[in-house]
Amino acid sequence: MLSLKKRILKIQKDRNFFLVMTLLLCSPLAVYGNSKKIYRADRRMGDRFYIASRLQRIFGAESSKTLEENILSKVRAFGGACSPYNVISEFQKEGKKRINHHTKYRCYSGLADSKVEPFIDAGILRTGHLHKTCDLLVAKQQTYQFAINLAGLGSNSAKSDSNLKKMLRLFYPHSKKLPLALKKVKNPSWKLILSSLCKSDYWQIP
Amino acid sequence: MDRRDLLKFGSFGAAGFLLEGLAGGILSELYGASTNTSLKNYLLVNLFMAPARWPMDQILKPERNSSFYPNPFIKNKFSNIGAGSFNFELDYGTSDIGGIQFPHIWNYEVPRAGGGSRPMRELADHFLAIRGCNMILDGHFINNRRLDAPDPGGVSISGILSDLSDRPYSGISLAGITPYMNSAAGAFNSPNGKTPVILGNEVKDYLQYLANPFSVAAPTKDISQKAGRELLTNLMNELGANSRYFKTSNSNRKKAEEMMIYGLEKISTEYSAIFMKYQNLINRSLRKTNIKGVTDKVIPGLSLPFSTSVKRKENGNAYKIEDYLGTYRERDEYLLDNDLRGIFDAAEIYELAQQFAISEIIFKEKLSHSIVMTVGGVANLKVGRATDEENIVMKTIGDKVHFSYKDPKAIRKNLVTDHDPDSHEAGSLTTFLSCSLAWNAISSCLLEYIDQLKKAKIFDDTLIHVTTEFEREPAETDSGTHHGVTGHSSTLICGKIEGPQVIGNIYDISHDPNDVTPSCGTWGKGAPVAELDHNEIVYGNIASSICKILGISSPTPASKSLVRIDPNSKKITPLISKAKNVKFKKTHFKNSKRS
Structure with a gap:
């Protein structure tokens, strides 16, 4: 026979247990119980400003025009009403000419498009625009050379594992494992590898 | 807490996460259930801002002897017209097609692609009208969006279809010049999170927009x-x-x-030709037409000075200028042209030609299963002379009221305006003319579009849904109309429908005090349907019917479908009896579960 104190403790424990169990079981149902779309961190792709910024960092200032024409102007494919980064950088007075610094993309004083969604899941048009942009940037000598140099490589660098990792880290800076796909391809050119990495979707997820 | 408790909590927590994945999987599977294996094409033609459809495709009088109460506003033909202001009579005319009384304009012909004309009544061959639907909520934008996503914020019909489709483009939204998010084109919502392709008013060339991402630069x-x-x-x-x-x-x-x-761009030459074809049809349908009872005679505009007898409203209030002269009103202007037909000489329906052209390409080339097209009103009306209310003086002397200009020099000349489909401030004459000609253009495009679908052998597998967010309820006077949210109608066109058919009951005259203008005549207010437990049709029923035809699960499964598909012939037939105009009874509101 349990003492009164122990019985009270047991009841409290059972009550807590059922409360926690209910919360644990109901929370996913509450989240998924309706049909509304939920933005998930592993599905939310960067907006046009994020994509353009990352690509400019990799391919250099000479990529601006290509990025303007194929990423920044494709509002409905990539999303992003306006760039908040300019506001921050103005205050910080970075002084560097980045693509998002153009006044027309600024929030509050530029041509912000309030009807555009902040994040747009990938669709075929986005994929198409990105593939085209990657091809154009890799085909242009100045932008290709910038990317190769940024990776610490030259056009004739060997396709060793360590060099492939350097190229990989342009887009996936935290990647530790080298994809087998890069090692298996026969006689790839650095342009082919760079283009493929650029077109792979997953670096677009912020 | 001891180790045993930790194990208990941990295992239930894990079960919770498992359920999370299961629920997510179930949700995406929920809308995948299909009643037949072949996915159909779906074109939603959303006439934006609820234009008056009694000159168009709204069947107010299904049979010759259907009970019908005329209304000063609900007219679709001239019964006679003479010189000078107000020297005309308007009537509600019909065209008997298969025993169903279509609006007057269906008696005549529309332009045919390549030249010549063809009977508008050909459109009735595969036509099913569903009338008398109660949208319950008021508001253009919410009801526009509900046309595709009937449960506000929920998944859309186009979204469900896109999830099941393996075609390159998910739903295509042709917003035209309308604000995208406020229309059906902005309601796309797929359970699996697919993104529609949106062609808004910033896109000049639709084909180029679709082809551009995939054109490979030579280097x-x-x-x-x-x-x-x-x-x-x-x-x-x-x-x-x-x-x-x-x-x-x-x-x-x-x-x-x-x-x-x-290489979509390879068909750019063909696309240009298709675009020109539809543009030509639209121009010939809107400009310099000669439709009997509509535009075959001179239509004089308002001419002042003008006098008439004093009138009062039912509540005893005096008529205002807009009540007396509203017949000639379009937005803030009273039209003074000697012949109002002339204002349509350069009329347009912006983007309509591109919308039909790209829709033809998309279905023929199997690029998508779903298109939502938002159509604007008749625009670019060139008004020679007009005046606003501030320039009109109204004087009552005895039992007569006299109208004159405050300053004749203040008459505006060479104005460009457009017909407001949301005709709160458009009179019976301007509404009747603009909507008749708009339907002329739309039906001409639809007939050509259907011809192309037939040539491609996909008409039987395509559902065209022509609709607006709700109908219009006439005001007490000629000053304009109001939202008729209790009388929405939808037109379905498909190769598997043996038309014409019309279902859904309306009141011949409603004395519901909740109406904006009670007892104003037959305008389409929904009435109970026996097969729906004596409730009116609601939009969920229409959505379920559409999904039944498309072979997909309905986003409103609690609302019954109004049609069935024959398992052998695949023919689409109504599940409820033929349309009736019913007598209003107060008991209808007591019995209706939606009252």
């Missing part, structure tokens, strides 16, 4: 070879192996590669 061709595609495929498989995004990402990549190989 990069050496990279886009087979080896490049293989490397990308293998890379994506590895990098995305643990990502929940993998399936969508891979699917988009494959479709993008298909489109690059396909």
